Amino acid sequence: MNIWHICIFELRRILKIRSVVINLFVLPLLLIFILGTALSSAMGTGKESIPDVVHVGIVQSAEATSSPVGEALNVFVAAPEVAKMLKVQQISSQEEAVNALKQGEINFAVILTSDTVKQWMAGEEAKLQWILGKDSTLNVVGQTLFTRFTDELNRQAAMVKVLGSEAMGTAAAQVDTKSAGQSNVTVTSPGQSDQSYSASQYYAAAMLAMFMLYSGMTTINSLFTEKDKRTLARLQAAPVGNGVIFAGKIAGNSLLAFMQAIIIVLMTHVLFGVDWGGHPWLIVLVCVLITLASMTLGVIVAFISKSAASATALMQSIIIVMTFISGGFTPIAVDFVQRISEFTVNHWALQSFLSMMLGSSLDEITHNMWMLGAVCAVLAAAAAVIYRKVGYRYE
Structure with a gap:
């Protein structure tokens, strides 16, 4: 008896369990169909969409308003190309901005503090503070535009460091000039300019x-x-x-996971018209990485749990939480949650698939895959350490 015999036996045993077959092969297709159909109008049909005008509330301290940075910000939002995408409203306090966001009067809030001005005057990196609204698309538009503004601020701050404080006045004037000339600011869908993902693609x-x-x-x-x-x-x-027994069981379940991936990818393409992009071998590699993550995570949970019931409950909780914070059920605009999601398998797997669907550059796709591989490597290392300490044996 070798690993291959145990692997095939394990695969046959699992495929005889009707509930497992339904949960792993039928239920995903059913959910993709339901979510893709129900949310197609909200998420789109795969065609490029232009975001609505973003209603922005700007909060500035008295010192910031009269500073070169405040003046540059006012010139920036008044520039014709920027004004097409932003409708600005001056707000007196942060509390008032939060209330306006809650009531839907504005979509996005920007805060310019005195500390930001002092940082820029000292030649340090300056960052605007902002409060996100309910619409994730409009949040992205606002963040993109105001990040462009702070990038120009920080470029001028770097010049001051090199040329000295006597260049501050020139830098401030250049910020005004650059901000007023933002004719090259555009907002398009990610990836190819004529392509975006549909609800069916996203949920697939x-x-x-x-x-x-x-x-x-x-x-x-x-x-x-x-x-x-x-x-x-x-x-x-x-x-x-x-070790042979353990490896055979892992190999059998890995084959099951990979069969599941092949069936879901092919069936969603045939039945729902999901376009997975033009990199089939990269899709295979991502599925291999997810399989590795699934097996190692299962091993970790199994070895630290005392019973099958507790292990199953823990594993299910982990999967649901990772899927939720990574935007698997619905995209989440909260910045803190997005940062946490970067430590999950689901986040980088989803970004890898979406970047391929959108026809993004190979560098962007491979970056997401490298990050997914890094998460898998951490899980694999943890599983190896736990296996060496606990082992798979009858007690």
């Missing part, structure tokens, strides 16, 4: 990542089943090492 990518992680739960059930039924002791009595 999100559900694929989530349900591939659910394959890790079959690994948990498989590992605990051998212990609970006391068949692991019989396997260990055979002339085969514990």
Whole structure:
């Protein structure tokens, strides 16, 4: 008996369980169809869309308003190309801005403080503070435009560092001039200019990542089943090492996860017209990485849990939380949550798939894949350490 025999036996055993087949192969397609159909009007149909005008509330302190930075900001928002995308409203305080956001009077708020002005005058990096609204698309537009403004501020601050404080007046004048000439500011969909993802594409990518992680739960059930039924002791009595038994089970569940990915990708393309992009081998590689993450996460949870029930509950909670904060159910605009999501498998898997769907550059696609690989490497290292300490044996 070798790893291959155990792998095939494990795969056959799992495929005989009707509930597993339904949960891993039928349920993802059903959810993709429901979510893609129900939210197609809200998310789009895959054609480029131009965002609405962003109603921006600007909060400035008295010192900031009369400073070169405040004057440059006023010139920036009054520039013709910027004014097409922004409708500015001056607000006296941060509390008033928050209330206006809650009531829907504005979509985005920008705060210019005295500290920001002092940082720029000292030649340091200056950053505007902003408060995000309810519409994630309008938040992106606002962040993009005002980041362009601060980039120019910081470029002038770097000049001051090199040329000395006597260049401050020239830098301030240049900021005004640059801000007024923002004719090159445009907002388009990511990737190709004539392409954006549809609701079916978005949820196909999100559900694929989530349900591939659910394959890790079959690994948990498989590992605990051998212990609970006391068949692991019989396997260990055979002339085969514990490592071979463990590797065979992981290999069988990995094949199951990869079969699941192939079926979901092909069926969504045939049934729902999902365009997965022009990089099939990169899709395969991303699926391999998600499979690795699913198996290692399942191993970690199985080895730190005392029973199959607790392990299954923990694994399910982890998957749901990772899917939620990564925007798998609905895109989340909260910046803090977005930062946390960058530590999850789902975030980088979803970004990898979406970047391929949008026809993004190969550098952007591979960056997302490298980050996904880094998360998988951390999980694999943790699983290896736990396996060496705990091991897979009957106790």
